[in-house]
Amino acid sequence: MSKSIDFFFDFTSPYSYIAAERIEAIAEKGGRTVNYCPTLLGFIFKEIGGGPLTAMPRKGEYSLNDFSRTARFYDLELNFPKAFPANTVMAARAALMVKALQPELLGRFVREVFRAYFVSGQDITQASVIGVCASAAGVDANAALQANDDPRWKDALKAAVQQSHEVKMFGAPYFVVDGEAFWGNDRLDQVERWVKDGPF
């Protein structure tokens, strides 16, 4: 089995959406798989400080332009959601259920949720939206919705947050490859070289 690229993200992170669209091709070039690790940035920020980019002086205004421009740079569509940031607990629990029970569908489900939020402007805090994303990814919609109240996936999300603390995550997207951490969509160029040519 090939080694993985651990990809930590929160569904409310714009640069994580962009990274989610790019990472499979990058992993493939290096013969790696992608280990999708949904987590909750709010608990990271609670621990070490920080908050949404869009709320920061000067950087907030810049970021709104940069999200869209960076998407265009990669030929991706991005329509910044009116409701931002979003509570992503339900989406993350559903993703962790898919990860445990139908891992082969996880990448597709992750992208469906990101696109619902960052392309179609849907409200991913709504069960109906998560259900549609699940169906589109081949996941049973009812199972995805029930994940939100199932102690197994509640616990899985707590464990996921704990794991993101353990890898010293401080922002999203955050990648760990062979124990080496890379932060940001803009570090995927370095991740690509790392998995293709080895450590540098």
Add this chain to the structure above:
Amino acid sequence: MSKSIDFFFDFTSPYSYIAAERIEAIAEKGGRTVNYCPTLLGFIFKEIGGGPLTAMPRKGEYSLNDFSRTARFYDLELNFPKAFPANTVMAARAALMVKALQPELLGRFVREVFRAYFVSGQDITQASVIGVCASAAGVDANAALQANDDPRWKDALKAAVQQSHEVKMFGAPYFVVDGEAFWGNDRLDQVERWVKDGPF
């Protein structure tokens, strides 16, 4: 006369050092010149909050590794200075003197100062070090040293800081091309496309 890429930086910024080594080639590909704009990040942070990356929880430790790895990614040497951050007032005043009186030597002087700090580990708060950098760039060392006490270059630095506020700078390096702002060494890929192929 070709249009410029405005390159705002502080001599104590590691990613600005990396950008300074890359930007001439990028500008050339797009038929642009580089307008070097030394400024003082401290006054930016005083206005909007913020501080050295290295002081931030988790991000600090990550950054120390990322500075070196990112330098290697671009085949550059980087030895993180023992004294960090540095007071860069003297270096900036000298650079602004060169910018006004011998602009054709400015890029070289800027790179000499960055290399003294980030490659050779020299103390760029010392007049002797700035003098050596000046000589290496073909600038009169005494003139560079006297810049620090000359009201013209004191005023020029105040104006430079004011200008960085006006372009809404919030971190370094910061680029402005055709009125469009790009933040970070990692945005030079987008700057390159912008100057080669136009806005996107």
